[in-house]
Amino acid sequence: MRSGELLRHVEISSARAFSGFLIGGSVGFAFGVINGYWRLADRLFDTPLQMVRNVPHLALIPMVIIWFGLGEEAKLFLVALGVFFPIYVNTLHGVRSVDPGLIEMARVFHLSRGELFRKVILPGAIPSVLVGVRFGLGVMWLTLIVAETLGADSGIGYLAMNAREFMQTDVVVACVILYAFLGKWADVAARWLERWFLAWNTSQASASGHVR
Amino acid sequence: MSRAGLELRAQRLGKTFGAREVLRDLDLVVRGGEFVAIVGRSGCGKSTLLRTFAGLEQPSRGEIRFDGSISQGLHPDVRMIFQESRLLPWRTAISNVEIGERGEAGKRSNVKTRAAHAQELLAHVGLGDRALDWPGKLSGGQRQRVALARGLMSDPRLLLLDEPLGALDALTRLEMQRLVERLWVERQFTAVLVTHEIQEAVALADRVIVLESGMITGSFELAMTRPRVREEPAFIETCAALLKLIVSPALGPEAARGLPAAV
Numbered sequence: 001m002r003s004g005e006l007l008r009h010v011e012i013s014s015a016r017a018f019s020g021f022l023i024g025g026s027v028g029f030a031f032g033v034i035n036g037y038w039r040l041a042d043r044l045f046d047t048p049l050q051m052v053r054n055v056p057h058l059a060l061i062p063m064v065i066i067w068f069g070l071g072e073e074a075k076l077f078l079v080a081l082g083v084f085f086p087i088y089v090n091t092l093h094g095v096r097s098v099d100p101g102l103i104e105m106a107r108v109f110h111l112s113r114g115e116l117f118r119k120v121i122l123p124g125a126i127p128s129v130l131v132g133v134r135f136g137l138g139v140m141w142l143t144l145i146v147a148e149t150l151g152a153d154s155g156i157g158y159l160a161m162n163a164r165e166f167m168q169t170d171v172v173v174a175c176v177i178l179y180a181f182l183g184k185w186a187d188v189a190a191r192w193l194e195r196w197f198l199a200w201n202t203s204q205a206s207a208s209g210h211v212r
Numbered sequence: 213m214s215r216a217g218l219e220l221r222a223q224r225l226g227k228t229f230g231a232r233e234v235l236r237d238l239d240l241v242v243r244g245g246e247f248v249a250i251v252g253r254s255g256c257g258k259s260t261l262l263r264t265f266a267g268l269e270q271p272s273r274g275e276i277r278f279d280g281s282i283s284q285g286l287h288p289d290v291r292m293i294f295q296e297s298r299l300l301p302w303r304t305a306i307s308n309v310e311i312g313e314r315g316e317a318g319k320r321s322n323v324k325t326r327a328a329h330a331q332e333l334l335a336h337v338g339l340g341d342r343a344l345d346w347p348g349k350l351s352g353g354q355r356q357r358v359a360l361a362r363g364l365m366s367d368p369r370l371l372l373l374d375e376p377l378g379a380l381d382a383l384t385r386l387e388m389q390r391l392v393e394r395l396w397v398e399r400q401f402t403a404v405l406v407t408h409e410i411q412e413a414v415a416l417a418d419r420v421i422v423l424e425s426g427m428i429t430g431s432f433e434l435a436m437t438r439p440r441v442r443e444e445p446a447f448i449e450t451c452a453a454l455l456k457l458i459v460s461p462a463l464g465p466e467a468a469r470g471l472p473a474a475v
Contacts, residue, residue: 105298107286108266109362110314119311123302200302200346 013155020079028084032091057081070151082143086135094128137186217245217402218369226273235426247403249413252423258406291368293376297355299347306343312365333361353384373405
């Protein structure tokens, strides 16, 4: 393998992973906030979403291939779908579990709806959202590995599959190790986010240890 | 800074939760600038009464008037202090105080004066050097001080205090009572304090109202000079008489006549 080629595959895989994460994560976050905030939206959307959630998203691979073919869209869709649910469920939980006492306080102090959302509900939901982000990152790599073994011509998954054809065990092992490092890197990033967002939470150190 | 206190007038006020009647036909007038304490056993409806004043609960019957005009729920000149401080844990002490500034029109003064005002209030409650601390790093008493500063940020004309010192230890509570009294004297707002501590009521109030099963069963003017000394006989006798009244409500107004003449 030429030098620099490995780096190119890592870049492609990372780009796929994070694009999928961004798409699935934002949609999941938006649905979580809307359904947590408005009862009507929750009645409309939660049941269908929970039904889809109970289908393992990798079981949809045959369908995804029919819909999107073997191109980039299929991989992005799978990653986004996988990431959507942990972020949706945790955001919903976070918005709902904001201390009602604080919401009442906001009423007494005449905060506007927008302020209530920005200053009370959103920051109150962040710890739970970040738990969702960490779960989501795990799902992200897992989904990508599977997606890249399906008719890809680049990425780490493709490298591993290709190496298997030529019995290059060393390359396969290298790919697995690479995945481990990328996963660890994502986790470190998530922890960093927690430290940044939850500086106010004095019990943060003990709270962030057991999210997996 | 000394806007006159708001006059509160409750007429035939009633509140029911389902079949449970929490407040019955309650009449109460709190004069502007007066400090009224409402005492009673837990479950007598005193917190519900205060929440109704605040506009957090709608009365089932009767009406509440502020300075003569009927209350439409939350009033811009009314603020409430809760038993738990209810500070936003993700905002620093000073930023929590700033939350309190809000007029009726929703207009805020510019950021600089707001911050200066908040800092001034924090210093006033003795926390000038803790402005940038997270609420999680403050003690219970300090958190209530921040909550007090937040409550005063908009210069309210009526301050409702729902057992704000109930969760504090005895020494801190004494300190806080002095602070509440000082702020009330300086700023001349109307204050309604709900408490189960008779001593606290006698230490702070111009008038103590006894509430029993949603009805007012006693109302006592306290004319003792301020600051009140807990060791004085008049103070101790007043507490004893009030306690007797609350513990044995059957005595009703009869017991009230037993209050010491000096009070």
